[in-house]
Amino acid sequence: MDPHSDLTHTAMYTASEVESRTGVPATTLRQWERRYGFPRPVRNANGYRLYSPEDVTEIGRMQSHLLMGVSAGRAAELTLAGIDPHPVTPGTGPNTLRLVADLTTALLDSDLARGHALLGEAHAHLPVEDVLTQVISPTLIEIGARWERGEITVTHEHQATAFLRSRLNALMDAADSPGAPGPLVVAACAPGERHELGLMMLTLALRRRGVRVAFVGADSPLGDLGVYARQRGAAAVALGLQGDWALPGTRAQRADLDDLGLPVFLGGALVDAWPELADELRGTYAGPDAATAADIIVRALGRAGGDRQEDT
Known part of the structure; x- marks a missing residue:
């Protein structure tokens, strides 16, 4: 018998270790176990779940299917069948x-x-x-x-x-890793702004880059947002403004974020049409789409992290 084959089935990882390796929360692992019959952990003497390398592989496969937009039930079927997501080949996409x-x-x-x-x-x-x-x-x-x-x-x-x-x-x-280490970005719609979908796309793009995001949604008073960001130890705030209806409240309340000493990234259709608005609101224009904005924020957080390390 191949000894390496035995190792793939050896239960050796705790739920927290699996979460750290895959980004899938322990609560989600338990849900998959109940609903789909995998992963298949064993219990140690203390009753804690232990996962094998094969379990970790299946968890990663399930996560990859979900991130490609496959429904959870279908993703589980593909995972149990050992089918990996199809790689994307440039130039072969649909119209x-x-x-x-x-x-x-x-x-x-x-x-x-x-x-x-x-x-x-x-x-x-x-x-x-x-x-x-x-x-x-x-x-x-x-x-x-x-x-x-x-x-x-x-x-x-x-x-x-x-x-x-x-x-x-x-x-x-599917992309969320709430217990993962690293900086936290608080993502909110500006006061009076109720259109959330652009901010949701940014949240998804950031999470796919390993950034923790607290998505707080529509019409966020900036005073409350500042309290929340401070309590959560946030590294940055991302603010969405889609229309001019959000501008009066944002202008009136913008000072409520100044005491945080955090970078504020601004995006949305209104800022796309009027990028200089970011300077007026003492923030940084994050770019015209979710992927660009996520890259800008990740680079800024990386520089900020480096600055903090040099200061210590």
Whole structure:
């Protein structure tokens, strides 16, 4: 018998060690164990779960499927079958303009099954962040434009937004590593801003880069946000402003973040159209899309970490 084969089945990792290696919280591991029959930990003398290298491999495979947008049930089936996610080959992706048009039509026709299928097609061929920037964002822009032109009702827009929010929530949860070490970014919509999806995309992009993000959502008073960021020991604040309706409250409350001494990164459609607004609000413009913003924030946090190490 191959001794290395025995080692792959030897229970040797605690739940916290598996969480550190894979980024999957221990609570999620227990849910997968109950629902899907894996991983298959054994109990030590004290009753604690111990995981084998094979378990760790399966956990990583499940996580990879989820990050590509595969539903949890299907991801479990693929994992148990030993099927890895298909690598993305440049130049072989679908026609994203066609995907955007078809997804827009499906959502406005309330054909959510078709919407799921189209996003599944996108995730099967494109990296997650390309799905965000080339499919989901343009779809949201097109739906918003149709509402502004009076071609659809606000109910149509709300249903489409709710569908896309649910998909983004699933991806955010799959990428979350709440117990992981490293800096924490607090992500919030500015006062008066209720459009969350752009901020959700940034949260997802940051989590995929190993950054912990506390997503606090819509219409956040900056005084409360400052208290929260201080209590959580945050390293930065990311603030989303999509329209000019968010500007009066942000201008009036911006001083509430000054005492934190933290970098404030600003993004969203309003700041994209008016980048100099970031200087006025004593922040840093994070860039025109989630992937770019995440890269800018990660680089800034890295420099800040280096500065702190030099000071100690």
